[in-house]
Amino acid sequence: MNTDLFTNRYSVTAVIALLSFILGYLTSRMGKARGAQTPERGEQYYIKGLNYLLSNETDKAIEEFIRVTHLDPDTIEAYLGLGHLYRTKGDFDRAIRLHRSILARPDLNDKERQRILLALGADYKSAGLWERAVSVFKQVLGINPNKIEVYQELAAIYEEERNWQEAFKAQQQYDKRTGSKQKNILAHLQTETGKEAIARGERDKAHKAFKSALSIDPSCLDAALHLGDFYLEEGKAGKAVEIWEGIVTQDAPFAYLAYRRLEKAYFEQNRYDDIAKMLENVVAKNPGNVMARVTLGEYYAKRDMVPEALRHLREALSTQPRSLEARRQISQILVRNHMQEEMEKEYSEAVEVLYAPSEPYTCTRCGLKAKDLSWRCPQCRGWDTFTAQD
Ligand SMILES: [Zn+2]
Structure with missing residues (x-):
């Protein structure tokens, strides 16, 4: 299931990753003793492997990389390249075994450790083993709390698990460290936290979450809809009206979601x-x-x-x-x-x-067409990417 998600990005990412592996490999070879025959042959296999990869012959590329690891078992580059290939092929078990085995080496420095953990985390994530992925990514942060891409990995996993509070924290850390302000995402995550609290009957918590969402992003429609719902259920029609009138007056996309609600709230105030x-x-x-x-x-x-x-x-x-x-x-x-x-x-x-038949909603990011509106695209997982059309 998860592989589909990554397939269309496969070729570009694979080539970029492999280029970085080969550079890493060659650089690491330069530091070692020259004149020995095996490393040079290792390089040849490496280049051959890369060529196979570029012509999409993954299995042959894997064979070449295995040769490199036999000739040159000390460098982790070849293993990382191989693990990456296994993962992109969908052979997660093998990728996991490989990364765990090199992780057990006693002489790893922090940088190498980080890279292997990142690869292992990616294996677990691709295999849908989210808890293990989280624990591995947290180990990376233990070594280097400024490894920013890890926060994004964590946020993505927590979103899949519908653990909105943790997703919020991870996204916040990411934004803080990168200076990016993805307010709409933070607001959605708070809104989702609130919706789950409502479902569990934790109304105070829900109220706080919806308000926090709106304070982060005042244009978060979903938060405004639910905060209004909350007030109406509490018998505070006036407050609900105030919020929904704001939405309707601004005539934002999807503002119609507030029409029926507003009509009902007016009705309760005898404003027919x-x-x-x-x-x-x-x-x-x-x-x-x-x-x-x-x-x-x-x-x-x-x-x-x-x-x-x-x-x-x-x-x-x-x-x-x-x-x-x-x-x-x-x-x-x-x-x-x-x-x-x-x-x-x-x-x-x-x-x-x-x-x-018609599918009126389109994701502006990945082009997915859908019958129903989603705040988060089920295909590319982008927030607020849907537009409505005929
Ligand atoms: Zn999409």
Whole structure:
């Protein structure tokens, strides 16, 4: 499962890694006694191995690297290159055995130790043995707390394990040490912490997590939605309204996720018409906002304001002909009001448009198309990479 994830990056990373191995190998050879025959032959095998690798003949490359380790068992470079090949081939057991065996050598210096541990951690991670990967990566940090890529490895593993709090800490360490500010990720991790706390009934903890998420990234929509939900459940409709009005007014992508919530919260405050006022403002500024049109259509239909409802729903269809929700509501209105002629027209148009299946969400990073919205792409694991389209 994990191998799929890495396959498309395989060739580039493999070549870069192997080039660094070969440089490391040649450099380490230069420090050793010259004139001996075996090292030179080792180099030849190394070059041969690399050539096989470049022509994608991994098995032959492995054979050459094994020869190098036999000729030159003292340098760890050849072993690291070999381990890397086993891992990229998906032979994790063999990679793990190899890295563990060189790790047991008594004469390793800190730098070598780090490199082997990093490789072993990568083996465990690729094999899905997350706890072991974490423990190995932590050993690297024990030697060198500034090994920044380790924090990213740890964050990625904790995310897979849905251990959001630890993922947050690792991401924070990474950001602190690199100076990068990936606020949206930190906010998502806090929001996920809050959602799990809600599921366990730990409401105080959830409240804190959602608030912390918003203080880190005020534009984190998921945090705002859930903090509002929290307030509404606590009977604080006013506070929920305040948060959701912020989202709807800004008309951010996916702000429609707040429409129904806002309508419900207004309702609890006996402000029955405010949702329409709010959304009329939104479409006045952004006439192509399909979800606002659809919500308005439903609102007017419920109040038997047929021309207003149809106007908004048809506007929605002119932007997004595939909007199922708009089609459904139009059909209901036409049937309910016995508008026979328009019904026939709508029917033939709808069949035409809706015939092909659709995946409206696309990941801007890896191109994945999906039926449902995810804050974190299930394929490339990027946060906030989805856009909506027809
Ligand atoms: Zn993606």
